[in-house]
Amino acid sequence: MKLEETVSALISPNEALFEALRREFSAVSLPRNELVFSVGNVARHIFYIEKGLARMFYYNEAGKDITYEFFPENNFMAPSESFLEQKPSPYSIELLEDSELRLVSLDGLNRLLEEFPVVEKIKSHILAHFLYQANRRIVALQFQNAPQRYETLEQTKGNILQRAPLGHIASYLGITQETLSRIRGRK
Amino acid sequence: MKLEETVSALISPNEALFEALRREFSAVSLPRNELVFSVGNVARHIFYIEKGLARMFYYNEAGKDITYEFFPENNFMAPSESFLEQKPSPYSIELLEDSELRLVSLDGLNRLLEEFPVVEKIKSHILAHFLYQANRRIVALQFQNAPQRYETLEQTKGNILQRAPLGHIASYLGITQETLSRIRGRK
DNA sequence: ATACGATTTTGATTTATGTCAAAAATCGGG
DNA sequence: CCCGATTTTTGACATAAATCAAAATCGTAT
Numbered sequence: 001m002k003l004e005e006t007v008s009a010l011i012s013p014n015e016a017l018f019e020a021l022r023r024e025f026s027a028v029s030l031p032r033n034e035l036v037f038s039v040g041n042v043a044r045h046i047f048y049i050e051k052g053l054a055r056m057f058y059y060n061e062a063g064k065d066i067t068y069e070f071f072p073e074n075n076f077m078a079p080s081e082s083f084l085e086q087k088p089s090p091y092s093i094e095l096l097e098d099s100e101l102r103l104v105s106l107d108g109l110n111r112l113l114e115e116f117p118v119v120e121k122i123k124s125h126i127l128a129h130f131l132y133q134a135n136r137r138i139v140a141l142q143f144q145n146a147p148q149r150y151e152t153l154e155q156t157k158g159n160i161l162q163r164a165p166l167g168h169i170a171s172y173l174g175i176t177q178e179t180l181s182r183i184r185g186r187k
Numbered sequence: 188m189k190l191e192e193t194v195s196a197l198i199s200p201n202e203a204l205f206e207a208l209r210r211e212f213s214a215v216s217l218p219r220n221e222l223v224f225s226v227g228n229v230a231r232h233i234f235y236i237e238k239g240l241a242r243m244f245y246y247n248e249a250g251k252d253i254t255y256e257f258f259p260e261n262n263f264m265a266p267s268e269s270f271l272e273q274k275p276s277p278y279s280i281e282l283l284e285d286s287e288l289r290l291v292s293l294d295g296l297n298r299l300l301e302e303f304p305v306v307e308k309i310k311s312h313i314l315a316h317f318l319y320q321a322n323r324r325i326v327a328l329q330f331q332n333a334p335q336r337y338e339t340l341e342q343t344k345g346n347i348l349q350r351a352p353l354g355h356i357a358s359y360l361g362i363t364q365e366t367l368s369r370i371r372g373r374k
Numbered sequence: 375a376t377a378c379g380a381t382t383t384t385g386a387t388t389t390a391t392g393t394c395a396a397a398a399a400t401c402g403g404g
Numbered sequence: 405c406c407c408g409a410t411t412t413t414t415g416a417c418a419t420a421a422a423t424c425a426a427a428a429t430c431g432t433a434t
Binding site: 385404 | 405406407408409410411412413414415416417418419420421422423424425426427428429430431432433434
């Protein structure tokens with residue numbers, strides 16, 4: 001079970017905790033194109049993606065579909081602000097491949113936190129990890145040009161390039177798909 | 188004491204904890220232009236800025252000084268990844284105004300965490316807050332044009348516009364100072 | 375294997391923003 | 405209060421990337 005492995009890497013293993021995790025995290029297999037969470041709702045779950053690929057996206061003022069982030073297997077994924085603050089999310093999440101997910105509800109997470117205070121550390125770790133990713137993203141968007149950002153993505157999440165459609169990758173990079181196609185062409 | 192107020196807003200107050208905070212967070216007043224932390228070092232402190240204004244910045248490959256973030260009074264501030272993972276930081280922090288800071292060392296923080304497990308919650312809160320900020324930043328940089336980003340900054344951190352020099356604001360927005368000057372001119 | 379729709383590429387043109395240079399305004403120390 | 409240094413503005417031009425349009429390619433269901 002991938003979730004267990006990820007958790008083990010964060011804290012010293014503990015069988016009682018693992019049992020609780022198995023109890024609180026339900027497993028579900030969903031097909032490609034499934035909308036796992038949709039805009040306007042309050043997030044009621046945190047997901048862990050054991051297999052497959054998902055993307056979180058939003059529609060900008062012009063109504064354009066913009067990919068905010070990709071989540072390949074072995075990652076936690078959630079509209080964090082919506083989930084933690086229990087407010088409506090501007091983002092949706094959809095699957096780009098047939099996927100296997102684990103999900104925990106807010107109640108489930110709170111039970112875990114109460115029973116195993118060490119879970120707060122896992123939470124910190126996950127948040128910190130999200131934050132580092134976001135930081136790198138900002139640096140890239142702030143002062144790299146399009147080919148450099150593509151290069152950066154290739155280095156950090158190379159497999160996404162083969163797995164996600166062009167348009168999604170382009171909006172993730174903050175460019176149009178025509179520009180991305182040209183960048184690819186020149187290499 | 189501002190730090191206490193901020194902490195009180197996050198968890199239910201507790202005099203013993205406050206006393207420990209006073210013990211572990213030293214206070215220091217520093218003048219404008221002071222370099223509080225510099226690139227290449229491993230961060231040994233987390234700062235809380237009670238009064239004044241600071242900025243975190245880095246030099247990109249072209250050697251250009253780029254402002255990554257501004258920290259006005261009543262904010263926690265740190266090269267988080269460097270501090271939490273104890274590795275060298277690509278960022279420096281300098282004061283843009285005479286400031287009053289509180290700072291806690293990693294040891295100090297660990298003592299607090301051990302003595303008051305609830306501090307882990309404060310940590311999660313702070314990380315979550317940083318993450319939300321970063322998320323908004325990414326959305327702005329990903330698909331807003333320069334005037335829109337300026338507008339967004341005006342709405343979210345309007346006072347910075349009067350307090351920080353043009354060049355720093357421009358690099359924060361991912362544009363040149365000439366472009367920023369023109370945006371201001373047209374309004 | 376074929377055909378249709380979706381995705382990607384290519385081309386021509388426009389636009390936003392960068393670059394380089396110099397003038398104007400502002401700031402801070404003596 | 406004044407002067408040199410720094411910061412901001414303005415101008416002319418260059419360039420990266422957007423837009424609009426159409427052609428080519430790919431993937432999938434029949």
